[in-house]
Amino acid sequence: MTEPTTEFPPPKILTLSSTHKPILITQGAEGRLYKTPSPFQPNQFCALKYRPPKPYRHPILDARLTKARISSEAKVLDRCYREGVPVPAVLAKDAAAGWMMIEWIEGEPVRVGINTWLGERPEDDAALDTTQEDETPLIDLMKRMGVAVGALHRTGVVHGDLTTSNMMLRPWADDRLPNGHGDKTEKAKAVAGDVVVIDFGLAMQSQSDEDRAVDLYVLERAFASTHPRAERLFHHILDSYRESFKKAPGVLHKLEDVRMRGRKRSMLG
């Protein structure tokens, strides 16, 4: 995620209270995310997701997209939250003004955790095969990712932008963390925590195998391009997806077709 390089004026809602300055956490793909004290509960924070007008977009198109996306993102989050899928709760929203206020999730994106685990090792596959390193903590994380996606799909939601940036790792309490000292424990801690799915800006309600398969395909490609060195472990996500979600076999069958199409359309000049 890019560190914000420019000072942006915060949305109006965040200028109403003068006691706390909102902190701009990221300028993500199309929204800004602020950390701000919760107006509802003392000593707690919440996340404010703001979709500013896009200067490059035609104003009519821009207004249409912003409103539709905030509304639908909040709606999908509500639904997931109700059904027990690990997502942030929605606290308030104003779709036309382009913002919603959601529960603050502690921790780092999964991408950061995986990259910390992978460290600076060379890509050389041969070298990887000879290392006798215990990969269980990383594999366990991938399994939790598969379970989270399975839970999502079970509620009738497809995410539309599954990446390792759009999943957070909410830290476990100390008693659940791997104990011990040294590099090995530190690495295991980097991939510990509950997977919380965020960023439902492109999500939609769908129960079709095809849509679910495309969801997995997006994740598969994003994973491979973001973590090429862990690509060979991707199947653990699919394995646990299969185990945790009853309708998975049909989806994974469709995934083969989707991949096929992906390779076939591999381009004319």
Place this chain on the structure above:
Amino acid sequence: MLDLTKKKRRIALGCEGSANKLGIGVILHEGDSLSSSTSTVLSNIRHTFVSPPGTGFLPKDTARHHRSFFVRIALQALSAANISISDIDCICYTKGPGMGAPLTSVAIAARTLSLLWNKPLVGVNHCVGHIEMGRAITGASHPVVLYVSGGNTQVIAYAEQRYRIFGEALDIAVGNCLDRFARTLEISNDPAPGYNIEQLAKQGGRVLLDLPYAVKGMDCSFSGILTRADELAAHMKNGGKGPDGEPFTPADLCFSLQETIFAMLVEITERAMAHVGSSQVLIVGGVGCNERLQEMMGAMAAERGGSVYATDERFCIDNGIMIAHAGLLAYETGFQTPIEESTCTQRFRTDEVLVKWRK
């Protein structure tokens, strides 16, 4: 093979013909071959096969065009470069992706030159050609690349020796969408259908017609938009009215089509930039000449504290120099295509190429 590390000046001839442009160019690399070398375009000649309005270019006619113009264009490229045959280190040609018949006709011609002049051959991925030429011309060192042409729509970023595809069109390419819509409106294909849509769009804009907006993650699709635009065109011809109750024009249609599909392209590019943490964006491929697209991309990049890099039609539109340049980069790392493997392939993914010349 001669030792290139000792050679201060290296020259390649590049031959491109994967679609309706036949391009031949000559590039010069100077200096230490593996690190700081400079590139100079010695010549870059192109001849385009233009089909009549309302029609697209067919493979066999395009291949015939390339065959009949190859010798003429090659001679022009050599004389414009002002070099002799002995100066050339290698012959580069487009291995793919592209249309089979035109690719083959140019590959045969390149093979012939290789045998005739006794020069090694280098097969080049067309998309990598676009990327490397874009980087060389603009100086963008580590950009997210939007590659948009008649056959391709991809968002690409370099990581660990490959150009990795982060997003792409799930059905037809953006240029194909524009070209086909130009056919619907029977707009001229000269010099290019997309260029004429761009000019027409400048006269539109009174209304924004409602078209589907289809983005999924870093992917997008265009066929639904084309269908709807075609329907609106039919509606217009029958005297139908726009959202404001007034008639609308082909210019309004072109304007709305551009605003919608370019917004989608900028959005998926921005998502990839956020994902890889880059603030540079490089636009390559024929659609990349479109100034409205460049302007929109520039506004997005500026907001992210970065900038957009684009080239003009000499390098954006398919050309021979990009094949020469990318081929020479590979050749300098020791890569060659033996004559018995000098085939071409309609499908050749950008991420299949091992990019040995980058760290």
